[in-house]
Amino acid sequence: MIQVAxxxxxxxxxxxxxxxxxxxxxxxxLRYTAQLIYAKLRAEIAGGFTMRLGIVLxxxxxxxxxxxxxxSRLPIIDMHFHTVAxxxxxxxxxxxxxxxxxxxxxxxxxxxPDQWLSLLKNPPCDDPVWSPTSDRELxxxxxxxxxxxxxxxxxxxxxxxVRAYEDAAPDRxxxxxxxxxxxxxxxxxIDSLRILHDExxxxxxGELTTQYAGISPDDERLEPLWALAEELDLPVGxxxxxxxxxVAYLGxxxxxxxxxxxxxxxxxxxxxPSLRIYISHAGWPMLEDLLALLWAHPQVYMDVAAINWALxxxxxxxxLQRIVEAGxxxxxxxxxxxxxxxxxxxKSIAAxxxxxxxxxxxxxxxxxxxxxxFLRLSEEEIATHHGK
Numbered sequence: 448m449i450q451v452a453x454x455x456x457x458x459x460x461x462x463x464x465x466x467x468x469x470x471x472x473x474x475x476x477l478r479y480t481a482q483l484i485y486a487k488l489r490a491e492i493a494g495g496f497t498m499r500l501g502i503v504l505x506x507x508x509x510x511x512x513x514x515x516x517x518x519s520r521l522p523i524i525d526m527h528f529h530t531v532a533x534x535x536x537x538x539x540x541x542x543x544x545x546x547x548x549x550x551x552x553x554x555x556x557x558x559x560p561d562q563w564l565s566l567l568k569n570p571p572c573d574d575p576v577w578s579p580t581s582d583r584e585l586x587x588x589x590x591x592x593x594x595x596x597x598x599x600x601x602x603x604x605x606x607x608x609v610r611a612y613e614d615a616a617p618d619r620x621x622x623x624x625x626x627x628x629x630x631x632x633x634x635x636x637i638d639s640l641r642i643l644h645d646e647x648x649x650x651x652x653g654e655l656t657t658q659y660a661g662i663s664p665d666d667e668r669l670e671p672l673w674a675l676a677e678e679l680d681l682p683v684g685x686x687x688x689x690x691x692x693x694v695a696y697l698g699x700x701x702x703x704x705x706x707x708x709x710x711x712x713x714x715x716x717x718x719x720p721s722l723r724i725y726i727s728h729a730g731w732p733m734l735e736d737l738l739a740l741l742w743a744h745p746q747v748y749m750d751v752a753a754i755n756w757a758l759x760x761x762x763x764x765x766x767l768q769r770i771v772e773a774g775x776x777x778x779x780x781x782x783x784x785x786x787x788x789x790x791x792x793x794k795s796i797a798a799x800x801x802x803x804x805x806x807x808x809x810x811x812x813x814x815x816x817x818x819x820x821f822l823r824l825s826e827e828e829i830a831t832h833h834g835k
Contacts, residue, residue: 520834521811521833522598523596523814524600524621524814524819526725526781527654527752527782527783528601528602528603528785529602529654529784529786530609531605531608531787533578533579539581540577541578542567542570542578544572544576546757547757547758548571548572550692551563551692559696563697589785590615590619592792594616594619600620601651601653601684602623603651603653604625605625609622610648621822623649623653625653626656627659627660629660631669632668633671637672637675641675649681650822651683651822652682653727655685656686657685658685658690659699660699661706663706665711665712665714673722677721682725682822683722684724684725684726684750685712687708687727687728688707688726688753688754689728689732689754709730709737720746723748725747725750725780726748726750727749727750727752728750728753729767731758732766734766737749747778748780750779750781751767751781752783752795756784764802776809776812777812777817779813780813781796781813781818783795799814800814819832
């Protein structure tokens, strides 16, 4: 950022030119050099602007543009990218405000579904993000976002939709599988997962949404799933944290707020110490439970999906800052939780990029490096993601 003070009242100039926090890219170096030249010229000019100053200003704007372009093309891994039907959240089109302008309240739980749908049909903000109206439009818009922001997405959805997205954009999709309910660990389901893995069509198990059915991670019914994931060294992403406000009254009658606690994972981790697992939504809002689990179990990672666009920015930043300041920044991964609102992807990225307490290296870790390490991407895969 250029930090220049100009006192127009007495036509005198004063300058405070600060080097960017990182000079690793050529664009940052060019911008910094331009700042120095700019400061020198302004100090020498007695009055008015000169052609040389105009040229330097152009250089600064070009450097800033180059830096922004380079930043926007650096790869991102989205650990929480859904491939679902366009009507999975209700009859389209549906509009969402980011962040939520208000959390609905109701004196009657019976009327809450109508109230929630009304809120999605008449979002209380000037700039809502609207869902597409067909599955084809949703896939096209979602994949366009992946291309625009150079994202590689862990695609979580029904098998046929994950395959459709992978067929359309094989270089962008990391194949996962959306699982929920108690049936996910029944023998036929375990056999199906093994077959998918053996065929090279399953790289991540998740999102595992058993919280919506009121099933804790340490429930014995899920034991076969954890055993399979550990045996095959398959990463697992599990929903532990926020869902739609009032979701227990929106069809997920088993959902319980107490299952927001990351500590519900602890017995699973003890039984399966080689399990690679990440917590979706970072266990919000139960921060203390999350930090306790991270301290005790170094194999646990998390994504910040949904809370990076649904929560007010100060709340999200406060939560993320506590995690980072506690020493766990290397285990935070970006996620969008893109369901039927592709327009939430840039908003969720901006929430990380605009965090004032993160330096550039920490932002890159959250947006790419931590996930690349967690997924154990090869040097060749990482080079390909970086266009090398």
